[in-house]
Amino acid sequence: MIQRKLADNLNWTLLHVLIAICEEGSISAAADRLNITQSAVSQNLKKLEEQLENQLVIRNTKPLELTPIGRYCLQVAQTIFTEITSIEAMKGSNLHLLEGNIKLLVVSRLHNPKYNNFLVYFKKKYPNITLDLTVKSSMDILNDLKQKNPAIGICLAKHTSDTLNQKILFNQRYYLYCGYHHPLFSVKELSISNILEENFIAFNSEAIGDVLSPIALFKEAHDFTGHVSAYTNNLDELVRLIYTGYGIGALPDKFVAATHLASKLRRLPPKDGIADIPVYIFWHKHRNLSAIESKFIEEIIDFDISF
Incomplete structure (x- = not known):
């Protein structure tokens, strides 16, 4: 009964604020991302802590650190966010008909919660599309793409290339x-x-x-x-x-x-x-993209996983 009461009364918007604070590393950066004042972010955090009757964030640390229950609350909030994105993913009655294989060249050890959320979203929206991932160095990825190999690359890069399209992800x-x-x-x-x-x-x-x-x-x-x-x-x-x-x-x-x-x-x-x-996404300017490659690039750019 107590658990049900919390679920009925909890303001889900406050969880979104907690996600923004943690992903941005500060209240001021979260305010910029959410397009609200720092005072509003602080008040929302305080309201969430009051509803949960626990301190979630350790103040005066840079970036802000979470208490143990704060870390657990963040995990729950991110799970909720991922499930909400699946609602958006199911829009469009014919999207499930897209199928095929996308070759992705990816640099190793990318850790970004929004990138993970995008992969969840994309899988639910296009369940018949298979991702074929190969991990390589950024230099090898760019060299492969310049040869018009049928692939999309996600990697680091210092200089832009005349032959490649690129878009910053995060x-x-x-x-x-x-x-x-x-x-x-x-x-x-x-x-x-x-x-x-x-x-x-x-x-x-x-x-x-x-x-x-x-x-x-x-x-x-x-x-x-x-x-x-x-x-x-x-x-x-x-x-x-x-x-x-x-x-x-x-x-x-x-x-x-x-x-x-x-x-x-x-x-x-x-x-x-x-x-x-x-971290960028790259694809060759003069290689014809398949429908599913175009859709992957369009979706990951529109998803806005940048910080």
Whole structure:
């Protein structure tokens, strides 16, 4: 009876506000996304906490952190949102007739809740379309697409191509991290001055002019003097090297949140992170798209999974 009372009285709009706060990382950013005032966002959050009789968000952290019940509430809210999108997916009586195979080339370790929501939406709307996914590096994906291979690519890119169409899907925010076996892991208070001389583990693509060059530019602008103790082109190996104390490194925040080593990695200053790296969808300008390829591109762009 108590559970039914909560379900009957809970304002579902407040759950949407919670999703926005968590995905954007701050009340101000959530207000911009929802096109309402920061005061309105704060009031809605307070109302939700009052209805649930629990604190959901730990204030004065950047980005905002959730309490244990807050994390559970977010999971429930995201499930509700996904089911609501399925209602939209079922519009159009003939959409289920579209069928076939879409070849997708995707860079590894993309973590974005809205991207996941889109895949749920697309599957429910087009149940007879099969996705054939191959994981490759961003460079290999772009090279394949330039050869007019019948595929769509989702990856990182530094420079636009004259032969490819592209549309930004979302940004991955990168932060600096150290690992459990690094001396900084147990230091109570840290500022950016404490890390300027630390050695780095770097991606091969952090070179100036490459896809992750904003990371190198940040280090250069802030006079980091530590040397690179290891290079890798693999995100999992970079996490391993950070964890084992080879140096500090830059990682996308949502990937870290999803990894089993999240509790063994420590986010370092600056609190706001160091770079936004965009993820794009690409397809060749002069290759005829199939109907289902066109539909996939149209849907993922219209879904607006960008932050």
